[in-house]
Amino acid sequence: MQVKTDLDLIEPMMPILVKDITEGADYVYQVKWDGVRMLAYLSSGKVTLFNKCGNLRTEQYPELQELTALLRIPEAIVDGELVVLKKGKPNFPAILRRDLCGSRQVNQVRALYPVHFMVFDMPFANRDIRALPLLERQSVLSRTLDENEWVQTVENFSEGASLFAAIKEQDMEGIVIKRASSPYVGGKKHRDWLKYKYRRTQYCVVGGYTLNQGMVNALLLGVYRDQNLLYVGKAGTGLRQEDWSILTKELPPMSMPTSPFANKPAAQGYFFVQPQLTLRVEFAEWTDTLTLRSPVIAGFSNKPPDECRLD
Structure with missing residues (x-):
């Protein structure tokens, strides 16, 4: 690819997602922005x-x-x-x-x-x-x-656990763990750089659902930006079986013929409903296409739909 730069292009070094914080004197810890x-x-x-x-x-x-x-x-x-x-x-x-x-x-x-x-x-x-x-x-x-x-x-910190506790209190994304002696190895995820993330919370509006053998098995999630309800993904985990049974009875009467989302979901087989029900959803991060990565339904909410917003 022809680009307007006098320097040769390099590939970025990427961290590996981990489930535990690696501690040690040979590591430094940074806020993950x-x-x-x-x-x-x-x-x-x-x-x-x-x-x-x-x-x-x-x-x-x-x-x-x-x-x-x-x-x-x-x-x-x-x-x-x-x-x-x-x-x-x-x-x-x-x-x-x-x-x-x-x-x-x-x-x-x-x-x-x-x-x-x-x-x-x-x-x-x-x-x-x-x-x-x-x-x-x-x-x-x-x-x-x-x-x-x-x-x-970006500042280096010497303790990962205390930094993560501060990040969690501020509801930020997580921390990056870097080996102090690591070279810059571009083009791949490398174990000298690690990332440890805090699962985050977003209040969402239910704008539709999917069915499996006649039972609701996933909910289409939206959030408001200005006056538009944006589709941000679907979630099918986190609720009890009895909750899914209740939704199977309660959602069809709320149906509407067209999508309530400003950005219509691409997949077929979706059933749309009036955007009235709200949920608290935990997720890993926002993707580059403004969808929730790994969303899990944490519970039903009494928050009004128009308060489920992108800040």
């Missing part, structure tokens, strides 16, 4: 951006051209996470609006959703330094890239 992974290529006075899939994103974030003024060396590749903050916490739906906007909407969306670049690595600093240990690359990063109000270096 819930945003869009981005590699910034700084060369010849300009910045070129690629996401973790290698897709060009320079046009979506024009303010990142200001990175060149913070760099103390001629060329670098900076790795980090772009986030939009609300009350000091990342808001994934907001950064997704930035990432998916077209060129005509960039200036308007930029004003509504200003980004922060949470930087955690520098695999290239005038030369390829991927073979250096993590702590040495971080040292190079701190010496060569200045911070400002929207560019910040």
